[in-house]
Amino acid sequence: xxxxQILVVxxxxxxxxxVLHLINSNEQWIGKGxxxxxxxxxxxxxxAFDMAxxxxxxxxxxxxxxxxxFTEKNPDVxxxxxxxxxxxxxxxxEKAFQ
Amino acid sequence: MxxxxxHKADTRGEANHGWLQSKHTFSFANYYNPERMHFGALRVxxxxxxxGGMGFSKHPHDNMEIISIxxxxxxxxxxxxxxxxxxxxxxxxxxxxxxxxxxxxYNKNTDSKVKFLQIWVFPNAKNVTPRYDQITLNAADRHNxxxxxxxxxxxxxxxxxxxxxxxxxxxxxxxxxxxxSIKSKGNGxxxxxxxxxxxxxxxxxxxxxxxGIWDFEKLNxxxxxxxxxxxxxxxxxx
Numbered sequence: 342x343x344x345x346q347i348l349v350v351x352x353x354x355x356x357x358x359x360v361l362h363l364i365n366s367n368e369q370w371i372g373k374g375x376x377x378x379x380x381x382x383x384x385x386x387x388x389a390f391d392m393a394x395x396x397x398x399x400x401x402x403x404x405x406x407x408x409x410x411f412t413e414k415n416p417d418v419x420x421x422x423x424x425x426x427x428x429x430x431x432x433x434x435e436k437a438f439q
Numbered sequence: 440m441x442x443x444x445x446h447k448a449d450t451r452g453e454a455n456h457g458w459l460q461s462k463h464t465f466s467f468a469n470y471y472n473p474e475r476m477h478f479g480a481l482r483v484x485x486x487x488x489x490x491g492g493m494g495f496s497k498h499p500h501d502n503m504e505i506i507s508i509x510x511x512x513x514x515x516x517x518x519x520x521x522x523x524x525x526x527x528x529x530x531x532x533x534x535x536x537x538x539x540x541x542x543x544x545y546n547k548n549t550d551s552k553v554k555f556l557q558i559w560v561f562p563n564a565k566n567v568t569p570r571y572d573q574i575t576l577n578a579a580d581r582h583n584x585x586x587x588x589x590x591x592x593x594x595x596x597x598x599x600x601x602x603x604x605x606x607x608x609x610x611x612x613x614x615x616x617x618x619x620s621i622k623s624k625g626n627g628x629x630x631x632x633x634x635x636x637x638x639x640x641x642x643x644x645x646x647x648x649x650x651g652i653w654d655f656e657k658l659n660x661x662x663x664x665x666x667x668x669x670x671x672x673x674x675x676x677x
Contacts, residue, residue: 353501355539360499397501398565401476401677422466428495428544432456433468 342369345438348390349374350381350407351423352398360396360423363430370434378403382410392419392437441655443640446475448647451486458493462486464631464649478629478651479675480602483559486647488552489514494545500536504560504600506589507532507544508669510633512553518542522571526555530575531588533598537567556631556669561677562601572598581608583615585670607670611637611662619658619670627653627675635666644668 347364349372351357357374364372373388375381385393393411395404399422408420419437423430452463452470463470464484465477476482482503494515507514513527518534519541526532534540546553574597580586588597589606597606605622621628629651630637632644638661639650652658653675660668 351501353539356499356501359541363498397499397503404476405473420471421469422471423468428498429454429456429459429468430498433454437469 344369344371345391346370346389347372347392347394347434348381348385348388349394349396350376350378350399351396352376356397360394360430364394364434367431367434378407381407385411385414390415390418392421392434394434395420395422397423442653443642444478444651445642446649446651448645448649451647458490460488462647477561478673479627479653480561480563480604480673480677481558481629481671482561483557484629484631484649484671485557486554487557488554489546491546491551492549495543497541497543499539499541500534501539502562502565503536504562504602505534505536506558506560506598506600506606507534507555508558508588509553509555512551512555513547514553514555515545515547516542516573517544518571520569520571524573526573529578530573531598532573533571533589533600535562535567535570535601537562537565537569537601540569540571558671560600560602560604560673563603563674564601567601574598576608578610581610581667583609583611584617585609585619603674605670605672607672608667609660609670610667611635611660611665613662613664613666616659616661619660621656621658622672623674625675626672627651628655628658629671629673630660631669631671633667633669636663637661637666637668638663
């Protein structure tokens with residue numbers, strides 16, 4: 342089974358790493374992270390992500406722009422907002438992939 | 440000229456995780472509505488019900504002011520600053536996540552549900568030192584008046600946060616009417632009706648309806664039945 346690839350965009354390195362740890366502890370997912378929009382867009386263009394997770398510290402305007410850019414390249418990508426931490430992260434990702 | 444927005448209770452987003460039933464006033468997790476991203480600095484207003492013994496496992500936050508108001512039951516909080524506490528109906532908890540914090544929240548009781556409001560406010564300062572606080576409110580102090588439960592000032596009533604925001608709780612008898620005056624120019628007010636029927640200006644609000652108003656100075660709030668509601672004054676410019 343192909344692993345789902347998840348791009349985590351959050352402003353805070355430490356939080357990003359904790360979110361990535363949660364994601365990568367699921368054997369069906371591979372998470373990669375970025376703390377800047379520019380790097381995230383570059384990673385997204387060069388990757389094959391199934392989900393973009395908008396994580397802690399992403400400004401509302403940045404979230405809107407990133408969502409538009411991600412869906413423009415791949416209308417089927419799942420964009421999940423996670424501004425600042427969600428206790429149901431794993432369940433929300435599972436639900437979003439259903 | 441004032442501006443307003445109405446969020447009827449049954450138009451909120453919904454999440455059902457089995458153990459967690461949550462209603463989202465603003466976009467959150469798998470609920471995305473570009474028209475409902477935030478009200479000024481108020482980013483999240485979740486109306487949560489958690490089954491007995493269940494809860495949110497350890498997860499990170501940063502740069503967000505997080506306020507929890509239990510409505511029923513007991514919520515156990517544990518965080519990376521070594522706080523292990525229980526908050527119950529009548530308490531208010533605040534967490535400034537700042538440079539980063541991890542915490543978990545569980546229903547303390549195994550035989551009853553916990554109901555609480557989870558509120559996130561964008562801070563006015565980034566990367567502050569994380570802090571945690573909780574206080575017990577005197578319910579009598581909100582009878583037919585506005586009880587301040589949160590402010591920007593550490594020496595003021597209620598808890599404080601890193602934002603130019605004021606929260607009040609009120610419990611009105613039927614027929615009670617009172618005027619709210621905005622505390623800081625440029626702020627807006629979000630009224631969340633917890634129970635009963637009220638009028639915010641001319642707008643009728645039933646249980647769990649939300650109503651935002653900005654570019655105004657005073658708002659009359661009256662109760663058409665016994666009612667309890669939460670007022671959240673927040674900056675409209677981020």
